[in-house]
Amino acid sequence: MAQDIRVKICGLTRPDHIEAAARAGAAYLGLVFFERSPRNVSPAEARDLCLAAPPGLVKVALTVDADDAALDAILAQAPIDMLQLHGHEAPERVAAVRRRYGLPVMKAVGIADAGDLGQLDAYMAVADQVLIDAKPPRHSELPGGNGLTFDWRLLTGRRWPRPWMLAGGLTAANVAEAVRLTGAGQVDVSSGVERAPGKKDEQMIARFISAAQGE
Ligand SMILES: O=C(O)c1ccccc1NCC(=O)[C@H](O)[C@H](O)COP(=O)(O)O
Secondary structure (H helix, E strand, C coil): CCCCCEEEEECCCCHHHHHHHHHHCCCEEEEEECCCCCCECCHHHHHHHHHCCCCCCEEEEEECCCCHHHHHHHHHHCCCCEEEECCCCCHHHHHHHHHHHCCCEEEEEEECCHHHCCHHHHHHCCCCEEEEEECCCCCCCCCCCCCCCCCHHHHCCCCCCCCEEECCCCCCCCHHHHHHHHCCCEEEECHHHEEECCEECHHHHHHHHHHHCCC
16 A cells, blocks of 8 residues: 655765656655765755755755864755754754754664664754664764664654654665564665665666555
8 A cells, every 4th residue: 555655865966866766756865975975975066966856855965973164065055955964963963053054954873773772862852853774884984875774673663752764774675664664654765776886776766765655
């Protein structure tokens, strides 16, 4: 049965892929500002990508422990709708970013086991949304976008007061099961819609969104 699951396609780097994600029914478009990432874009590139997005889609800037100067530089050029903080930002920093920019803020929290769930409450109290993602491996180059899953049963039956999104190793083949086990109303994907790191694939994007929405 078709479900109203909202999908974020993260790590978009090309205007034609922005259009493909929009056509396929994405609700959020994620742009990565992290130099070591194969999905990294500059503020000027982000501006062009944002301008390729139809109205109504939420354009998300993903940063990692960015200071105000870095955030200022992105927002001076690109018409961003939401900030995603994907580093070690403390709850106080999340609150400060939200106050300073007046934009909704989504905080990513990495989960590997039940011990990691405790921090969710602190971030739910200050962020507009929380991205519940797989925790990166210890010496990983990237704090996210690693194509790794975590045990979705850790989230079964849990409820939080804020909107949240499930991420981590989702693909067209596993997203329906992930939604069923976690009760997620929103999902985020990056590697699962790529042919190679940083290379998005239009058909994989369309298949992922259909699978997430149970079509
Ligand atoms: O995607 C990146 O390259 C990235 C770089 C630095 C920090 C975070 C990054 N991605 C975070 C995301 O929002 C991903 O969509 C999320 O971690 C899920 O990724 P995947 O497991 O590859 O679907």
